[in-house]
Each structure stands twice: as C-alpha cells, then as structure tokens.
C-alpha cells in the first residue's frame with residue numbers, strides 16, 4: 001500500500017523557496033486549508049508532477065513546464081523547480097525526486113529547451129536504474145488509475161459517463177476501473193497463455209505430419225492453423241484500428257464540447273447569411289417587378305391629364321357632331337318643302353298648297369339654308385382628327401387603374417425586405433465579432449469539419465466493428481474444423497512424439513481455460529463487491545433515507561435505488577458527487593493497488609449534512625487521505641469533531657504575496 | 665465493511681476454478697503465472713515471455729498432462 005510521508009517543494013508555483021509538508025507515517029486524514037488562488041490545486045499538481053511528470057491545467061496538460069517555476073524566484077535569478085516525495089509501499093521506503101532545472105552552462109534561459117528534466121528514485125537508500133525506476137513507479141502508481149487517488153472534485157461528474165453506453169469517455173473510465181481492480185492481470189494472462197497454446201498446437205501438428213499414418217491430417221492441421229492465425233491477425237489489426245478510432249472520436253468529442261459555442265455561432269451566422277441572400281434575391285425580383293410596372297405607370301400618373309383632355313375632345317367632338325346632325329335634318333326638311341312648292345301639294349296631307357303658303361315656304365327655306373350651314377371643310381377635318389385622338393386616348397388608359405395598387409403592394413414588400421436584410425447584416429456582424437473574439441486560434445472551417453469528421457469516424461467505427469464480427473464468424477468456423485481434424489488425429493493415435501506434444505498441449509489448454517473462466521468470474525465478483533461496498537458507503541453518505549442503495553451496470557456505472565425498488569431518475573449534481581465518491585471508495589476497497597486519496601475542494605456542491613457525512617466516512621475509505629479545502633468550505637469544528645483521532649494534521653496556505661504562498 | 669486483500673481475491677478465483685474444473689493443473693503453476701502478470705502489467709513483452717517460460721519449464725519437466 002502506497003503512503004505519502006512528506007512532500008518537499010522548491011519554487012513550485014506559488015510555493016517559493018523550499019517548503020515541506022509532512023503527512024506523517026500515521027494513518028488518517030490531513031486537512032490543508034487555503035483560500036482561492038493560494039495553491040490547493042497546485043499541491044495536487046505537485047503530487048501529480050512527482051509521480052508522473054505532468055501538470056494538469058483546466059484546459060489540458062501544461063506544455064511549458066517552466067511556467068510552473070515561481071515567478072518571484074525567477075526575478076531573484078532562480079529558475080526551475082523541484083518536487084521531492086518521500087513515501088512507503090509494502091515495506092519499502094522510497095524517495096522520489098523530480099526536477100526541472102537549467103541545462104549546464106545556462107544562466108538565463110531563453111526558452112523551454114534551456115531546461116532539462118531530472119528524475120531520481122531511491123528505494124531503501126539506493127538509487128534505481130532508469131528501467132527499474134520506471135517499472136517501480138508504474139507498479140506503485142500507474143498513471144491510468146491516478147484519477148482514483150488524486151482528484152479534483154469538479155471532475156467527479158465524469159463518472160456519470162458510466163451510465164451511458166458506448167461513450168468513449170465512459171469506455172476509458174471503465175478501463176481505468178478494471179485496471180485498478182486488477183482485471184488486466186487475468187486478461188493479459190488469457191492472451192499470453194493462448195499464445196503458448198498455439199505454439200504447442202504447432203508442435204502437435206508437426207508431430208502428426210511426421211507420423212506416416214497422419215501425414216495428411218497433420219498437413220491439413222497446419223494449414224488450418226496458419227489460416228486461423230491469419231484471421232486472428234486481421235482481427236488484431238482491426239481492433240487496433242478500432243481503438244485508434246475510439247480515441248479519435250473521444251478527442252473529437254472533447255473538441256466539439258470546447259467549440260460548441262463557437263460552432264453554434266458559426267451555424268447561426270451561416271443561416272443569417274443564407275436568409276440575407278434569400279431576402280436579397282427576393283428584393284431583386286421585387287425591384288424588377290416594380291421597374292416593369294413603373295414603365296407603364298406614367299400612364300397612371302397621366303390619368304387625370306388624360307381625363308381632362310378627353311373631356312375637352314369629347315365636348316368639341318360633340319358640338320361638331322351636333323352641327324353635322326342638324327344640317328342633315330335641315331337638308332331633308334328643305335328638300336320636302338321644295339317638293340311641296342313645285343308640286344303645290346303637301347307631301348304629308350296631300351292638300352293643295354296656296355300661293356301665300358308657297359311664299360312662306362320659300363322664306364323658310366332661305367332661313368334654314370342660312371341657319372344650318374353644316375360643317376365647313378376645316379371643321380370636317382377637325383372632327384376626323386378629334387376622333388383619332390379619342391381612339392389613342394382610349395388605348396392609353398386601358399388597364400391603367402390597377403397598376404398603381406400593385407406598385408404600392410410591391411413597395412411595401414420592398415421596404416420589409418430591406419429591413420430584414422439590414423437586421424441580418426447586423427446579426428451577422430455581431431456573430432462575426434463573437435466568432436473572432438472566441439475563436440482567435442480556432443480555424444472556422446476546422447470547427448465545422450469536426451462534427452463532420454465525428455460522424456465519419458462513427459461510421460467507420462460501425463464498419464470496423466462489423467468487419468471484426470465477420471472475421472470472428474470465419475474464425476469460429478475454422479476452429480471447429482480444426483477441432484474435428486484434431487479429434488481424428490487423436491483417434492488414430494499417433495506415435496510417442498505426437499502423444500507427448502498432445503499432453504503438453506492439453507496442459508496448456510487447461511491453464512488457458514482456467515484464466516479465461518477466472519476472468520469472467522472475477523469480473524462478476526468484482527461487480528458484486530463494488531456494488532455492495534459502494535452501497536454501504538452511499539448509505540452512510542446520503543442524507544435521504546428513501547435512497548437505500550446503488551445498483552451497478554456492466555460499465556461499473558451506479559444508479560441510486562429508491563426504497564420502492566425503482567432507480568432514481570436524473571439525480572442532482574450533489575448526488576452525482578456522492579455516488580462518484582461511493583464508487584471511488586468501493587474501488588479502493590477492492591483494488592489490489594492501494595493508496596491515499598487526495599481530494600481537491602470536494603464539498604463545493606454539498607449541503608452541511610453531506611459535508612459532515614463525507615468527512616466522517618473518509619478515514620474508512622482509504623488508509624491515508626488529504627483534504628484540500630477553502631476556509632469555510634466545511635466548518636472547522638465539524639471537521640475536527642467528525643474526524644476525532646483520525647485527524648493527523650491541519651495546514652494553512654498563507655498568502656505572502658499573490659505569487660508567494662507559505663505552508664504553515 | 666470488511667477490507668479485502670484483493671490480489672488474494674483474484675488468486676482465490678483462479679484457485680476455485682482450478683480445483684473444481686482442472687485439478688490436474690498444479691496450483692503453483694497458476695499462481696506463478698498470475699504473479700508474473702501482476703508484476704509486469706507495464707511490460708507486456710516481459711509478461712508474455714515470462715509466462716511462456718513458466719509454462720515451458722513445467723511442461724518440459726513433467727511432460728504435460730498425464731494421458
């Protein structure tokens with residue numbers, strides 16, 4: 001079991017100069033109090049750096065390690081930093097020293113390349129060789145399982161992924177869980193023993209081929225074996241491809257989450273651009289329609305003028321027409337009268353016309369001829385012109401009336417479109433600003449291609465999975481064939497060589513089956529135990545008595561069981577936290593690999609009851625634990641009371657300056 | 665809550681299966697392989713070759729399973 005005795009820091013982040021934090025060799029809990037920005041997360045990182053040589057920042061792993069060197073120390077001419085961890089594991093004493101320091105001959109660094117990394121591991125007083133050192137560190141604390149020992153409480157919600165099926169994050173956590181529980185010991189055993197098995201199998205078929213009775217069967221056996229190996233290799237390749245793809249998918253998912261906002265903005269902007277274009281197209285059409293209508297619309301404008309003109313022409317035409325009419329009537333009357341004078345008989349009543357009447361008629365004829373003179377030559381021409389003008393005017397004013405209405409309608413639409421376009425422009429401009437501000441280093445095209453790439457990768461994953469399935473089917477068939485051939489050879493009972501090879505093979509096969517069956521059974525048992533232990537912890541931690549336990553799924557995801565027997569749907573963030581802690585506690589109980597728990601700000605989301613419950617439960621979760629808390633994150637009195645004799649040490653991270661913290 | 669020594673748990677599962685289903689395989693052989701796998705989780709090649717030689721040693725010494 002791994003135990004940290006003490007940690008010494010030199011110029012690491014805000015820990016200026018050399019400072020030591022003594023965890024003591026006793027079991028129990030240490031609390032390190034520090035307000036925001038004093039260096040709690042930095043302490044977690046110091047441990048991480050010591051063990052694995054990496055420093056984790058919110059946005060990923062710190063690339064330029066030298067940034068971690070204390071800034072005030074740099075001003076005083078000291079560059080780089082050191083972390084020394086004193087620890088024990090299963091009776092051995094270790095001193096681990098990790099350092100970033102200037103290369104020999106360099107006084108003032110100009111970049112990362114002027115630094116070198118130094119690593120020493122002493123076991124029981126003697127320095128180990130690099131190979132032994134790396135192996136030893138891997139055994140003490142493999143990096144894949146670090147998440148169960150050093151954790152930032154804010155990341156606890158990642159365990160929720162275990163409740164989803166087939167997410168790559170979930171897959172990764174599941175692998176870490178199986179790793180800490182020791183499943184790979186059996187898994188690797190299965191793989192390696194199977195390799196041995198195929199060696200012995202080859203010996204067997206070689207022996208069969210050497211035997212006269214079974215030459216052919218031996219040959220067939222060898223062919224089948226070669227064939228099987230080929231398919232196994234294909235499967236291996238495909239599996240490697242698959243895990244590459246899954247890794248790629250998870251990277252893409254990370255990037256997708258990072259750029260979600262950015263992607264939304266880009267999508268919105270593209271939509272706005274599209275609708276701007278659509279509006280612009282429509283505006284173009286509307287404007288050209290307006291133009292067309294306006295070509296005739298001058299007629300509309302002239303309508304009143306035309307009406308006036310028409311009235312005038314009509315009046316004049318009427319007068320001339322009337323004059324012409326009167327003349328026609330008068331002509332007929334004169335003709336009748338002239339007839340009466342010459343025949344002396346009235347054309348109407350047939351009576352004789354007397355001399356004085358004839359005289360009277362003559363006077364009348366004279367009068368009429370003068371009065372109704374008819375149209376002069378000019379007037380006749382004028383009437384003709386007027387009639388032509390009227391025709392032209394009538395054509396002109398045909399359909400003129402609705403044009404004006406249509407234009408008004410189109411003009412409204414044009415105004416609407418212009419407003420919409422300017423709104424689009426404004427929106428695009430705002431989005432453009434956002435995009436530029438947020439994604440200065442993110443290539444826009446990249447961001448959009450990520451989701452495309454993601455769905456491509458998903459498709460490829462499906463294809464590869466199907467390919468593996470197909471290969472497995474072929475493999476099963478070949479294996480069955482091989483078994484048949486092997487049984488025939490066995491029946492024909494070859495010579496002593498064959499029998500010897502056969503006995504070796506069988507032993508190996510039994511070993512193989514033992515590992516294979518154990519793997520399955522161990523997994524089942526682990527799940528039962530993890531569920532049982534997580535439930536026991538959960539029941540101690542929960543403040544809700546209706547919650548009676550946890551139920552585990554195949555991914556080691558845990559669901560809360562309500563006393564009605566149903567699972568609790570969409571639990572709260574606080575409960576996500578408590579379930580994750582229960583899982584971690586249960587893993588510590590069931591893991592061959594044991595070590596301390598270091599929690600960074602673990603109480604943020606929890607109410608006082610849950611805080612007190614966690615503190616009380618902590619000493620039972622791990623032999624050694626450290627709480628990094630801001631002052632007031634949990635009541636000091638409550639913490640001391642709940643921990644009682646389990647509380648070993650309390651430290652305070654005190655501010656000297658914003659770049660300098662002292663551990664006191 | 666009881667604390668379990670979990671490599672023991674792992675070995676116990678192996679032993680359970682061995683003694684029930686394959687008693688002709690010696691217990692020590694299985695344990696040796698398991699321990700080697702445990703110690704070399706970070707070195708797959710070493711784990712494989714150690715497993716092979718553990719098996720080969722036993723098989724060559726005893727001639728495999730009794731017919």
Ligand SMILES: Nc1ncnc2c1ncn2[C@@H]1O[C@H](COP(=O)(O)OP(=O)(O)OP(=O)(O)O)[C@@H](O)[C@H]1O
Pocket residue numbers: 012013014015034035036037038039040041042043067068069070071072601630658659660
């Ligand atoms: N190279 C450096 N030299 C000096 N100070 C540094 C250096 N790097 C980081 N710091 C300071 O150290 C502090 C690191 O804070 P850290 O994240 O460890 O605080 P914390 O206690 O976890 O705070 P919170 O409660 O807000 O999470 C910051 O105030 C930062 O300015």
Ligand SMILES: [Mg+2]
Pocket residue numbers: 040041042600601
């Ligand atoms: Mg912090």
